[in-house]
Amino acid sequence: MQANPQIRLLIWQCKFLLRSASLLVPKPQRAAWYQEWFGEVWHWLHFLAESGRLNSHTSMELARHCWGAFPDAAWHRFDHKKASRAFDETPRTARFCLSAILFAVLSLILVTGLAPTIRSGFKPLPFSQPDRLAYLSMHGSFTKYDEENLFLEAAKWAEGSKTAEMVAAYSWHPVSLQFPHNRVNDISARVSSNFFDLLGNKAAIGRLFTPADETNCPGCVVITHRLWEAQFHSDHNVVGKTISVDDHPGRVIGVLPESFVFIFPEVSVWMLPGWGTTTNNFADRTGAVLRMAPHVSLAQAQQEFRRFAQAGGYSQPQMESFVSRAHQGVKLYLFFTVLSLFGGIALGSSRLGGAKTRKLKLSFRHTLRWWGFFSLKTLLLLALCFVGSLEFTGRASIILTGSVHPLVGPFATWLFLVTAMVALSWSLHDQGRRCRFCLRRLGNEASVGTPGYLLLDWWGTELVCSDGHGLLHVPEMKSSWQEFDQWVSLDESWKPLFEHEEPVHTP
Amino acid sequence: METAARISHTSALILQTIRSGYIYGFDIMDVTGLPSGTIYPALRRLENESLLRGDWEDSKIALRQDRPPRRYYKLTRQGKDALISAVERYPLLARLAPEEKVARR
Numbered sequence: 001m002q003a004n005p006q007i008r009l010l011i012w013q014c015k016f017l018l019r020s021a022s023l024l025v026p027k028p029q030r031a032a033w034y035q036e037w038f039g040e041v042w043h044w045l046h047f048l049a050e051s052g053r054l055n056s057h058t059s060m061e062l063a064r065h066c067w068g069a070f071p072d073a074a075w076h077r078f079d080h081k082k083a084s085r086a087f088d089e090t091p092r093t094a095r096f097c098l099s100a101i102l103f104a105v106l107s108l109i110l111v112t113g114l115a116p117t118i119r120s121g122f123k124p125l126p127f128s129q130p131d132r133l134a135y136l137s138m139h140g141s142f143t144k145y146d147e148e149n150l151f152l153e154a155a156k157w158a159e160g161s162k163t164a165e166m167v168a169a170y171s172w173h174p175v176s177l178q179f180p181h182n183r184v185n186d187i188s189a190r191v192s193s194n195f196f197d198l199l200g201n202k203a204a205i206g207r208l209f210t211p212a213d214e215t216n217c218p219g220c221v222v223i224t225h226r227l228w229e230a231q232f233h234s235d236h237n238v239v240g241k242t243i244s245v246d247d248h249p250g251r252v253i254g255v256l257p258e259s260f261v262f263i264f265p266e267v268s269v270w271m272l273p274g275w276g277t278t279t280n281n282f283a284d285r286t287g288a289v290l291r292m293a294p295h296v297s298l299a300q301a302q303q304e305f306r307r308f309a310q311a312g313g314y315s316q317p318q319m320e321s322f323v324s325r326a327h328q329g330v331k332l333y334l335f336f337t338v339l340s341l342f343g344g345i346a347l348g349s350s351r352l353g354g355a356k357t358r359k360l361k362l363s364f365r366h367t368l369r370w371w372g373f374f375s376l377k378t379l380l381l382l383a384l385c386f387v388g389s390l391e392f393t394g395r396a397s398i399i400l401t402g403s404v405h406p407l408v409g410p411f412a413t414w415l416f417l418v419t420a421m422v423a424l425s426w427s428l429h430d431q432g433r434r435c436r437f438c439l440r441r442l443g444n445e446a447s448v449g450t451p452g453y454l455l456l457d458w459w460g461t462e463l464v465c466s467d468g469h470g471l472l473h474v475p476e477m478k479s480s481w482q483e484f485d486q487w488v489s490l491d492e493s494w495k496p497l498f499e500h501e502e503p504v505h506t507p
Numbered sequence: 508m509e510t511a512a513r514i515s516h517t518s519a520l521i522l523q524t525i526r527s528g529y530i531y532g533f534d535i536m537d538v539t540g541l542p543s544g545t546i547y548p549a550l551r552r553l554e555n556e557s558l559l560r561g562d563w564e565d566s567k568i569a570l571r572q573d574r575p576p577r578r579y580y581k582l583t584r585q586g587k588d589a590l591i592s593a594v595e596r597y598p599l600l601a602r603l604a605p606e607e608k609v610a611r612r
Contacts, residue, residue: 037547039575040533046574065536068543075548 007049010059017066024073033076037069088467094373094439098431099379108384112391116187122330126259128200129291130322134298136305138285139316140480147171151192151273153312154288160308163301164290168192169199172267173279178244178360186227188245189262195270196222199262200289206239206254209272213253218274221250227268234279245269262289266394283315324443332413333386337379340424344378345371347428366437374438377429385419433472435465436487442472451476465490468498514558517541519600521549521591522558522586527605530579550580557588598606 019035025033027109044062048054075083090096109115127133138145154169161167172189196208204225213220221243232238241252247268250271292301300320309317348371362370393412433442449459460475473486512523520539529538536546553559559580574575582590594600 035575035579036532039577040531042575043577044533065533065543068545068547071544072547072551075551080548080552 004049007045008055008152010045010062011042014038014045014066017063018069019442021066021069021073024070025076029076037066037072041066079327081177089440092441092443092466094434096377097441098373098380099180101377101384105380105384105387108387108391112387112395115387115391117390117394118387123259123261126201126261127322132292132294133199133289133322134292134301135287135289135311135321136317136319138283138309138314139318143283143312143315145283145286147190147279147281147286148488149312150286150288151190151213153308154192157288157290157305157308161290161304163292164302165292165293166194166198167288167290168195168198169273169286169288170195170262171281173281173285175246177227177231177269178247184231186268187266188271189267190271190273193272198289201256201260201504203254204257205236208254208256211268214272214274217251217253218272219248219250220253220272221228221245221275222254222256222270223252224256224260224268224270228255231321243269245271248275250275332416333382336416336420337382340378340382340420341375344374344424348374348431362436363403369439370431370436374427374431378424381427382420385423387417389413389416389419432474432485433463435467435469436489437469437503438465438467439464441468448473449476466498468494513596514589515592516593516597516600517545518549518553518558519590519597520603521546521553522582522590522593523600523603524605525580526582526587526590527557529605530581531577537582553586554580557583558584558589560581 015038018034018041021037022030022034039194041062044065045054048058048062125133150169150171154167158164158167168191170189170191172187175186175188177184177186191209193209193211193214201208203222205228208222208224209220223238223243228234228238232241235241238252238255242249243252244250250269256270288305290301290305292298298319298321303317306317389412393408393415397408430441434440435442442465443463444466446462446464447460448462451459458471458475459477460472463472463474465471468490470487470489473488475483475485520541521535524535524538527538529535532546532550535541535550536543539546546610550561550565554561560583561580563578564576566576599610
C-alpha cells in the first residue's frame with residue numbers, strides 16, 4: 001500500500017514515540033508490545049486518511065494517543081499494585097519524613113546563597129585582637145540623635161576614658177548609589193577617621209581613613225570588596241574613581257578586604273563624618289566601637305561608657321563584646337533547640353506514659369528509635385526555622401526597603417520563636433500519630449462509637465498501622481488532661497489481616 | 508459459578524465495551540472516551556487477571572493486505588461473570604453501554 005508523504009511523516013513521528021516508550025518495556029515483551037501499539041496507530045491513521053478526516057486536529061489526537069504509550073510501557077516495567085502501594089506508603093515512613101525535612105533545609109540554604117548571614121557568624125572576626133573590642137549601641141523606639149554630636153562625644157570619651165585606648169563612632173543610612181550604567185540602593189556608614197585603625201584593618205587596595213582625611217579629604221570614600229567586584233568589575237585601578245552617593249560625588253581611596261564585616265555585611269560604602277549633609281539618625285543606627293586597654297574587663301568598660309553615654313543624653317546604651325555578638329545567633333538556636341527537645345521529650349513522655357498504663361512494652365531498641373527519630377526530626381525542623389527566619393528577614397528587608405532595617409534583628413528572633421513553636425507542635429503531633437514500633441504514620445482513619453452514647457461507651461477515631469503493629473484510639477472529647485491517646489498493640493493473630501497481597505480481580 | 512470478581516467502574520465499562528463488539532484498543536478508546544494511557548494498562552491488568560483474553564489476528568491475512576496485524580480482545584467466562592455482577596452494582600453502567608457493533612471495520 002503506497003502511503004502519501006503526510007501519512008509517512010506521521011507514521012515516522014509515531015514510530016519514534018513508540019520506540020522511545022518501548023525502551024521502558026522489559027525486553028522479552030517489547031516486540032509484542034510495540035507490534036500492538038504500532039498496529040493500532042497504523043490502522044487509526046489509515047482509517048482517518050481513507051475517511052477524509054485526517055487534519056491537524058486528528059493528528060494532535062493521534063499524538064496524544066501515542067503519548068499514552070509511555071504510561072502503558074511504565075506499567076509493564078513497574079508492578080502497578082506495588083507502585084501504587086509504594087506511592088501510598090512511602091510518605092508515611094520515618095525515613096521519608098526526615099529526608100523531606102532535610103531536603104527542605106538544604107533547598108533553603110541553596111536558595112539563600114548558602115546562608116550568608118549565618119556563615120558570617122561562624123567566620124573568625126576580621127579584626128586584630130577582637131577580644132579587646134566592644135561596641136556601644138543605642139536603643140530607643142523612634143529616638144533620633146544628632147550625628148555630628150555623636151562623633152564629637154566619641155572623641156571626648158576617648159580623651160576621658162580610663163578603660164579604652166581608642167573610641168570611634170559610627171552611624172549608618174540607606175543610600176542611593178549612582179554608577180555609570182545603573183543606580184542601586186545600598187547602605188553606607190559614616191565613621192570616625194580612626195575607625196579602621198581601631199579595628200586593626202588594612203586595605204586590600206589603596207588605603208583606609210587617617211585622621212588627616214577629616215580636613216584634607218572630606219569627600220573620600222572606602223568601598224567594600226563586594227561593591228568593588230559588582231560595580232567596578234574588580235578593577236585594580238579603582239582608586240581615584242568617583243562614586244555618587246545620594247547625588248554627592250565621593251572619591252574612592254581604598255577597598256576593604258573580602259573578609260571585612262562590621263555589624264552586618266550589607267554596608268558597602270564607608271565615609272567620614274563631614275561628608276555630605278549631616279542629619280539626625282535613628283538610635284538603632286548609631287553607636288560607638290572601642291578598643292579596651294589591656295587587662296580591662298568588659299564589665300569595667302561597660303560601667304564607664306554607660307555613664308558617659310547617659311551624661312551625653314543617650315538613652316538605653318548597651319555594651320557588648322564582638323565575640324558574643326558573633327555567636328549570639330548560634331547560642332539562640334542552641335538554647336531553643338535544647339529547650340524544645342527537653343520540652344518535647346517531657347510532653348512526649350507523658351503521652352507514652354498514658355500508653356504505658358495500658359501495658360505497652362517497647363524494647364530498648366524501639367524506644368531508642370522512637371526518641372532518636374523525634375530528636376532528629378525536631379532538630380532538623382528547628383534548623384529549617386532558624387535558617388528561614390534569619391535569612392528571610394534580612395533578604396525581605398533589603399528587597400522591600402533597600403536596606404537592613406533596624407527591626408530586622410528582633411523580627412528574626414520573634415519569627416524564629418513563633419516558627420519554632422509551630423514546628424515543635426507539629427513534631428509532637430506527628431510523633432503521636434506514628435506506629436510505636438515501625439514509626440510509620442498511621443492511616444485508615446475510622447470514626448468509632450456514637451456521640452449519643454458517650455457516657456456509656458467510647459467515642460473517637462481509630463488509626464491503624466498498615467503493617468498491623470497496632471491501633472491508636474484518639475478520643476473525640478477528653479474527660480481530663482490526663483487522658484491520652486490510647487495505643488493498642490496487635491498480636492500475631494491479627495497478621496493475616498494486614499498481608500500486603502491485594503485481593504485478586506480488583507483492577 | 509465462582510464468586511464474581513469485584514471490579515472498578517472503569518474496568519466494568521471496558522468489559523462492557525468489549526462485549527458489545529469493540530474488540531481492539533483504538534475502538535475501545537473511541538467508544539469510551541478514555542485516554543490511551545488508561546485503556547491499555549487496564550487491558551493488561553484485566554488480561555493478567557483472566558477477565559480478558561488477547562489474541563493476535565492471523566498474520567497471513569494481515570500480510571496479504573499489506574498491513575500490521577492487530578490484537579483483539581474478548582471476554583473470558585470469568586470476565587462475563589464479573590461484568591454481570593458489575594452491572595448489578597453499577598446500574599448506570601447499562602445506560603453508558605455502547606450499542607452492539609454491527610460489523611468489524
